[in-house]
Amino acid sequence: MSGAGGTGKGAAAALMAPALVVVAVVFLAPLVRLFAMSFEAKAGPLAAYLEVLGDPIYRHVFVNTFVVSATVTAVAIAIAYPTAFALTRIGPAWRTLLFACVLFPLWISVLVRTFSWMLLLERNGPINRVLVGSGLIDQPLSLLFNRTGVLIGMVQVLLPYAVLPIYAAVLRIDPALIRASEGLGASRLRTFLSVLLPLSMRGVATAATFVFLLALGFFITPALLGGPASMTLSMLIDSLVNERLDWPLAAAASMVLMVAALIVVGLAGRFVSVRAIAEAHR
Amino acid sequence: MSGRVWLYGFVALTAAYLVLPIMAVVPAAFSAQSFIKLPPEAWSLRWWTAFAADASWRRTLVTSLQVAALTTVVAAVAGTAAALGIDRCGPRLKLLFGALFLGPVVTPVIVIAVALYAMARAAGLVGTLTALVLAHTMLALPYVVLNVGVSLGGLDRRLLQAAAGLGAGPWRIFRTVTLPLIAPGVIGGAVFAFVTSFDEVVLSIFLSGPTVKTLPVRIWEEIRVEYTPLVAVAATIMLTLALLAALVSRLMTRRAAA
Numbered sequence: 001m002s003g004a005g006g007t008g009k010g011a012a013a014a015l016m017a018p019a020l021v022v023v024a025v026v027f028l029a030p031l032v033r034l035f036a037m038s039f040e041a042k043a044g045p046l047a048a049y050l051e052v053l054g055d056p057i058y059r060h061v062f063v064n065t066f067v068v069s070a071t072v073t074a075v076a077i078a079i080a081y082p083t084a085f086a087l088t089r090i091g092p093a094w095r096t097l098l099f100a101c102v103l104f105p106l107w108i109s110v111l112v113r114t115f116s117w118m119l120l121l122e123r124n125g126p127i128n129r130v131l132v133g134s135g136l137i138d139q140p141l142s143l144l145f146n147r148t149g150v151l152i153g154m155v156q157v158l159l160p161y162a163v164l165p166i167y168a169a170v171l172r173i174d175p176a177l178i179r180a181s182e183g184l185g186a187s188r189l190r191t192f193l194s195v196l197l198p199l200s201m202r203g204v205a206t207a208a209t210f211v212f213l214l215a216l217g218f219f220i221t222p223a224l225l226g227g228p229a230s231m232t233l234s235m236l237i238d239s240l241v242n243e244r245l246d247w248p249l250a251a252a253a254s255m256v257l258m259v260a261a262l263i264v265v266g267l268a269g270r271f272v273s274v275r276a277i278a279e280a281h282r
Numbered sequence: 283m284s285g286r287v288w289l290y291g292f293v294a295l296t297a298a299y300l301v302l303p304i305m306a307v308v309p310a311a312f313s314a315q316s317f318i319k320l321p322p323e324a325w326s327l328r329w330w331t332a333f334a335a336d337a338s339w340r341r342t343l344v345t346s347l348q349v350a351a352l353t354t355v356v357a358a359v360a361g362t363a364a365a366l367g368i369d370r371c372g373p374r375l376k377l378l379f380g381a382l383f384l385g386p387v388v389t390p391v392i393v394i395a396v397a398l399y400a401m402a403r404a405a406g407l408v409g410t411l412t413a414l415v416l417a418h419t420m421l422a423l424p425y426v427v428l429n430v431g432v433s434l435g436g437l438d439r440r441l442l443q444a445a446a447g448l449g450a451g452p453w454r455i456f457r458t459v460t461l462p463l464i465a466p467g468v469i470g471g472a473v474f475a476f477v478t479s480f481d482e483v484v485l486s487i488f489l490s491g492p493t494v495k496t497l498p499v500r501i502w503e504e505i506r507v508e509y510t511p512l513v514a515v516a517a518t519i520m521l522t523l524a525l526l527a528a529l530v531s532r533l534m535t536r537r538a539a540a
Contacts (some may be wrong), residue, residue: 015367016379018360019423026315026420027386030397037400079296085357086293101297101369107528109481111498112517116306119320119514126306126320143363156299188285217390219484224505234392241396241488249399261390 025047032259038251048252058236058253065233069145069215071114071156073162076211077204079155080162084203085196087163088170103158110157117153118144145227155223158214162207169203170196171175209268216261233257284512301445301509307495318511329511339500339516345496346480349411353418353479361426362421366408366456368427391484392421399488407450410489417489418479425478426471466534473531477524477529 041047050057087098105113110160120127128140143149153185173196181191194241219234226232234254289391306320311329313322333339368379386394398417399408407413439538445455483498490499497516504513 009370012367012370015363015370017363019427022356022360022386022416022423023382026398026416027389027394030394030401031389033401034393036398047360079299082289083296086289086388089289089291098293098297100299104306104528105300107477107524108523109483109498109520111481111483111501112307112520112524114305115513116502117309117519118505119306119318120303124319133449148297156303157435159296169396171433213388217392220502234390237392237396241399250396254396258393261388266386266443 034251034254037247038255039248040252041248043250048248049256051249052256053254061231061233061236062256063145064230065216068150068154068230068232069117070211072158072215073208073212075151076159076162076210077166078252080159080166081200081204082206084163084166084170087167102163110220113157114153114224117149117156119224121149121152144225147226147230149225150222150230152216153221154218157218157221158211160280163211163213165206165210166200166203169200169206170186173199205268209264213261213264213268216264234268304521306518307514311518313511313514316510318509318514322507322511329515332512333515333519336512339512342495342497342500343516343519344415345411345494348412349418349496350476350479352411352415353422354472354476356415357419357422358468359428360421360429361471361475364423365427365430366460367435368431380427383427386420387424391421395484395488398485402489406488409494411494413489414486414494414496417485418482419475421482421485422478423476425474426468427472429474430464430467437463439494469534470531473527473534475529476495480523480527481520 013258019209038048039045041051082124083098083102087095087102090098119125122128123140123142123144127141129142131137132140141148143152149207161180177195177199182188211265217234219238223238224233226235234257237253237257239248240246240253285403310318312325312327313319314324315322364383366463368376371379398413402408402413409498411530435495441459441463442455450458467523481498482496483502486496486499487502490496497520497528501513501516
């Protein structure tokens with residue numbers, strides 16, 4: 001008896017049964033069905049995969065998805081690292097406030113946040129009006145319905161997922177090491193490069209994995225802030241189902257996206273715990 | 283010293299970037315104009331009145347609340363039971379079930395949405411409350427299992443042994459000892475479940491129908507075509523409910539820590 005009292009394996013199975021049924025019926029079974037559908041193209045079992053992977057238009061979508069995800073990850077880490085570092089250095093009152101600023105967005109729907117960005121980034125929106133009004137630019141910038149808009153919105157939505165694991169990693173570093181490094185005459189940059197950065201690398205890796213993984217499958221933000229030229233894989237899957245009604249093709253594209261996500265998790269699993277990823281997620 | 287100033291300036295900017303854009307919909311909802319301009323030139327409550335008067339918008343709000351309430355109950359009960367079950371397993375099974383419940387978290391949501399849509403269409407369940415509640419429950423379960431699992435980890439097993447020694451049966455022990463002690467985890471998980479369901483868009487876009495449609499789906503449909511400050515009202519309602527939930531959750535963790 002290893003658990004919270006009770007009568008062994010039968011009780012454990014009975015307790016897990018309802019949740020397992022939900023996961024089996026609503027998650028596993030539909031995925032298996034979709035997998036089967038990906039081989040049901042009229043032109044032959046592998047035709048959908050050949051089309052999805054071979055067509056230059058679809059290849060453009062893959063490349064765009066990858067470039068957007070990688071850029072979002074890089075920018076998010078670049079902003080998150082100093083933020084996480086500052087979190088460990090500032091006074092308790094400011095830390096509470098800054099923490100609230102990092103955690104607060106996680107409670108707000110991605111749809112609402114993306115809608116806000118639509119209002120802000122518009123041609124005549126407040127950001128363009130301020131920029132033109134201050135004389136910084138002559139013409140309003142086109143910040144919406146292109147990759148710029150997608151990046152601005154996605155980095156903001158995914159930034160908290162980058163800050164939290166890095167903060168946890170920096171927090172675990174023994175401050176004595178930093179004092180020792182500085183006491184031995186290392187410059188701040190040197191201390192950062194040879195002490196802080198290597199010791200916080202696991203946190204950075206977890207953050208990068210999680211942001212990249214979420215970015216790969218992001219739908220709402222790229223669909224609303226992006227344009228036709230910045231189509232991502234999830235937008236493609238949506239249009240294959242809802243506009244072209246091509247189920248085998250949509251299923252094959254879904255499987256490709258899922259395999260990509262699994263590869264990311266698999267590669268990352270060597271050095272970060274997938275559980276830590278899920279725990280950072282709220 | 284100047285390094286510190288830079289760091290603080292950078293952090294202030296980051297905080298502003300994270301938080302301020304979220305608030306942009308709120309002033310838009312109090313506009314007196316018939317289009318969205320930020321900040322509005324004149325303020326009024328006309329769009330709130332319009333929202334209240336519009337039966338179709340009201341219905342989406344009611345549907346959202348219904349789905350979220352049902353999801354919360356199902357996910358909290360099934361998730362708590364599952365966490366208790368996992369707690370009784372050996373280390374290897376613990377890992378296996380943990381991974382299984384994490385599946386929906388790491389799978390791209392569009393893939394789950396398309397897969398569910400195919401299945402629900404075949405079963406004639408598209409546009410039903412059942413499909414939405416089941417789908418939202420699947421997404422919310424991992425959070426309940428995780429939250430309750432954390433609470434169970436901190437549980438003093440001697441209390442359970444004491445209760446058993448005094449002759450209490452398993453159900454009685456659960457009701458009078460385990461449940462009160464893990465209540466913060468259960469409530470925390472339930473709040474997550476509610477917010478997850480209330481905010482969920484992608485699965486709902488695929489599973490909603492003309493009569494059963496959640497608030498986020500209606501917002502999504504409107505902002506893809508042409509929107510009025512009415513959408514900002516709907517978004518502000520979503521924002522307010524999420525804030526309330528965050529507050530409840532914060533109070534719960536405070537109490538758990540105290």
